[in-house]
Amino acid sequence: MMQSKAFIIGLTGGIASGKSTVTKYLIGKGYPVVDADLIARHIVDRGSPALAAIAKTFGETYLMADGSLDRKKLGELVFNDETARNALNQITHDRIYQAIWDEINVLKTSHHIIFADIPLLIESGRFKKYDEIWLVYVPREVQIERLMQRDSVTEQFAEAQLNSQMPLDEKKNDATRIMDNAGDKNHLFSQVDAALSDILKTLTIN
Ligand SMILES: CC(C)(COP(=O)(O)OP(=O)(O)OC[C@H]1O[C@@H](n2cnc3c(N)ncnc32)[C@H](O)[C@@H]1O)[C@@H](O)C(=O)NCCC(=O)NCCS
Numbered sequence: 001m002m003q004s005k006a007f008i009i010g011l012t013g014g015i016a017s018g019k020s021t022v023t024k025y026l027i028g029k030g031y032p033v034v035d036a037d038l039i040a041r042h043i044v045d046r047g048s049p050a051l052a053a054i055a056k057t058f059g060e061t062y063l064m065a066d067g068s069l070d071r072k073k074l075g076e077l078v079f080n081d082e083t084a085r086n087a088l089n090q091i092t093h094d095r096i097y098q099a100i101w102d103e104i105n106v107l108k109t110s111h112h113i114i115f116a117d118i119p120l121l122i123e124s125g126r127f128k129k130y131d132e133i134w135l136v137y138v139p140r141e142v143q144i145e146r147l148m149q150r151d152s153v154t155e156q157f158a159e160a161q162l163n164s165q166m167p168l169d170e171k172k173n174d175a176t177r178i179m180d181n182a183g184d185k186n187h188l189f190s191q192v193d194a195a196l197s198d199i200l201k202t203l204t205i206n
Pocket residue numbers: 014015016036037040070071072074075078085088089092096118119120164165
C-alpha cells in the first residue's frame with residue numbers, strides 16, 4: 001500500500017546539465033513536476049511587485065517598451081556581476097521558493113510522488129525539506145559545450161553563467177542520488193528508472 005504522505009523530490013543540477021530532459025521523461029511517465037524556471041518567469045510578469053522592484057533597483061532601461069522584463073539585458077548584467085546577481089536574488093528568491101512550495105502543497109492532495117525542478121536548490125540552502133535530492137550531473141566541459149550549442153552563446157558567456165552557480169562537483173555533497181548525464185539520453189533515463197523503482201519499492205513496503 002502507498003503511504004498517505006507525499007514523497008517530494010528536488011531535481012537539481014546546473015545550467016544545461018539535463019534537468020529539463022529528466023523532467024520531460026518524468027512527465028511522460030505521469031509524474032507531476034513543478035518548474036522553478038517557469039515560476040521565476042511568472043513572478044516577474046508585467047505589473048508584478050517583483051518587476052517593479054527590479055525596475056527600481058536596476059533602472060527602467062531593463063524593461064521592454066511594453067513594460068515586460070528585458071531578460072536578455074538583465075541576464076547579461078547578472079551573470080557577469082555578483083553584486084547585481086545578489087540584488088536580483090534578494091528580490092526574486094523568497095517569492096520563487098514560496099510559490100514552489102504552494103504548488104507542491106496543491107499537488108500533495110492528489111499525488112504520492114512529486115518532483116520540483118529547481119536549478120539553484122542547493123545554493124539556496126532550502127533543500128532540507130525535500131525527501132530526496134537528485135542531481136543531474138555532467139563534467140564542466142560537457143556542460144559548457146551543451147550550453148553553447150543549445151543557447152547559441154559564446155564560450156565566455158557560458159563560462160560566466162557557470163561561474164554564477166555552485167560547481168556540480170560541490171553539489172554532489174548534498175545529493176541523495178547522482179544521475180550521470182555525460183552519456184546518451186538513454187543512459188540518463190535508465191538511471192532515472194532505477195531510482196524510481198527503488199523509491200516505489202520503499203514506499204510500498206512502508
Ligand atoms: C537573469 C534572468 C532575467 C535571465 O533570464 P533568461 O530568460 O535569459 O534565463 P532563464 O530564466 O531561462 O534561466 C536560465 C538558467 O540560468 C540560471 N540562472 C537563472 N538565474 C540565476 C541566478 N540568479 N543565479 C545563477 N544562475 C541563474 C538557471 O540555471 C536557469 O535555469 C532570469 O534567469 C532571472 O530572472 N533570474 C532570477 C531568478 C532565478 O534565480 N531563477 C532561477 C530559478 S530558481
